[in-house]
Amino acid sequence: MTVITIAPAGPKTAAATIRALFEQAAASGTSIQVRAYYRDTAKAPQEFSTNPSFKAVKGDLEDPSSLDFSGSDVVWTTTPPTPDGRDTVAQAEKVSLNVRNAVEAAGSVKKLVLLGSIGGHLTEGVGEIKSNNAAERVLSQTKVPQITIARSHYFMENWAMAMATLKGPEPFIFSTLTPLDYAITMVAVKDIGKILAREVLTVAGASASDQGRTNPYIFEIHGAAKYSSLDVQRAVSKAIGQDVAIKPVEKDQLSTFFGQFMSPSAVPDIVEMSLSVLPGGKMVEEPDPISRDIVRGVFHYLALGRLGRGEVLNLFLKDAGVEFKEIRYPYDETWPAQSKKLQKEGITKTGLLPALEYKGSIYTQHIPTLRFLAREFGGYDGETSQEKYLVDAVADIYIDWRAQWVAALKGVTNEYKNEFLPNYYAQIAQYYSQNKGPYLLGDKITYVDFAVYQSIDNDMRIGSIPLLPSKLPDELVQLIETINKRPNIAQYLEKNKFTPA
Incomplete structure (x- = not known):
């Protein structure tokens, strides 16, 4: 005791x-x-x-x-x-x-x-x-x-x-x-x-x-x-x-x-x-001349570089200027035990990450967390019911993509590369073409733009689509280029440059 x-x-x-x-x-x-x-x-x-x-x-x-x-x-x-x-x-x-x-x-x-x-x-x-x-x-x-x-x-x-x-x-x-x-x-x-x-x-x-x-x-x-x-x-x-x-x-x-x-x-x-x-x-x-550790909100995720769902939340937080402490866990033979430990500590109910400690509460499941933060910040979401519907609809399509992408980590199949992905990006591009870009809602960025951005980035990282410029629809090429130039994102990407395998 x-x-x-x-x-x-x-x-x-x-x-x-x-x-x-x-x-x-x-x-x-x-x-x-x-x-x-x-x-x-x-x-x-x-x-x-x-x-x-x-x-x-x-x-x-x-x-x-x-x-x-x-x-x-x-x-x-x-x-x-x-x-x-x-x-x-x-x-x-x-x-x-x-x-x-x-x-x-x-x-x-x-x-x-x-x-x-x-x-x-x-x-x-x-x-x-x-x-x-x-x-x-x-x-x-x-x-x-x-x-x-x-x-x-x-x-x-x-x-x-x-x-x-x-x-x-x-x-x-x-x-x-x-x-x-x-x-x-x-x-x-x-x-x-x-x-x-x-x-x-x-x-x-x-x-x-x-x-x-x-x-x-x-x-x-x-x-x-x-x-x-x-x-x-x-x-x-x-x-x-x-x-x-x-x-x-x-x-x-x-x-x-x-x-x-x-x-x-x-x-x-x-x-x-x-x-x-x-x-x-x-x-x-006159701040303290000695550099001190800083504890803010805490972002828990796996040490996967820029891969995975946690990176969507990471990009969103960085773009919003939210400062947080980042804890990354090795995704190796130690992960099963670590996952159980995090469950016991109340960091995650499912044993999965990412998890975000924010304002005294813990948030898991990256898309619901993004929706919560969008409401919390009073932005990054649609303003009208119709706009919110569009954002949620594209988020659902992204979730379907993610399930297929996880399976592709074991090996990119011809079916995934030549059938599923062209259909996925064509569907997404249809939505983006409605408001003339660069974002889903035109000039208003929302949480789902980071999810779509991450899907393109991660498909490039596992070699399932060629590096940009590519055969992607013009609307999505414009999305990637625009997000890359957002000040906080550009600063982050400069420190985490993508080197093709």
Whole structure:
């Protein structure tokens, strides 16, 4: 059994981590016991307190006598906010020292996990973020085999305080992110919890150096994509079913804005922090000089180069500018065992890939995943019912092609090369000719364009059709040439050039 201490357990990030710990432990068959520290144990959520593997413990990070981590294998911690105007750095140093002493006194802790923030390497010009730097400095000296520091990006939940203004007859939201089209990485608390739970459950007897990690090991948690205030405005409008206005809070208005609902002593730090993430701000201009690992969404697929269905999803994500961590698995004698392991971990129900971890959920089956993402992004799909029908119809034809192509991997038959493929490409070309290209819907690219592109590419790779220019219909030659020139795709293809066998 792995004993995990969460201190403090009150923050939303702590609750998200606990929730993810139980989910991931259940999926992998890992036995855990969670000890969660609350100032008031009555505030422990019922979903946790009714779990026999959970124990709420009364304790306060400011009171070292209340912290007993004896028997713990892993300790998860974060620096609580200091909204009452006290010195944030001094307070962070104090509670971090209390945690460090409790960890070392326990004598059993193998790993310490600290949730901090982007900008944790900076000591000035970042407002409240200075407290994260203080916590890193103190806790990185803890005498344990493994220390992990996770620096999270901008919380999506920060927008929650802007939602109170939606209740009026003319709903609107304020935004301190200016200009309104300025996009930054945002991450959901749910995703942070899942990432940290995986890190907590990765406990080994070996030291960090034996695992090829620095100690402390520092990584950054990024969202799957960058979003601007305008993106948030569109999302909120869609969610409530009516247009929502947006009112920018310019840099010189920040003090007055925050002063309406924060104590005067807390305003300077929150203003400085807000400015630090804007263009020209401290965190933007002075990133950590040490290159850190970045954890975003996770794309799981086989190590097949550019072959297969997973590459359709890969191309789509790259074109959309969605950043993700890529994990490729060897397709050899180790795959059957690896497939079962991924099923046990809940990465895939079928044992097949690709699988995409995105915004706290896992998506499998590449065409349904593409349809979901198209809806999620508000693009890459038809706008009218007729357009959506065309996209889905061609996707179905592609699915039929894929079944035949997989069989052809064992050997390209004359029937596949001379009968099936000419008919397949003629059918596809008929659809593409309706809107004069280069894409199925004319000048609007959709998810199915990447699927058709991949079918042509993969047929070339196994030698079932000649390299372009070829006898393919003109509509499909135009599709290939146009997708090849899309900026993100062109950059990817330059690094993954096709060399004929």
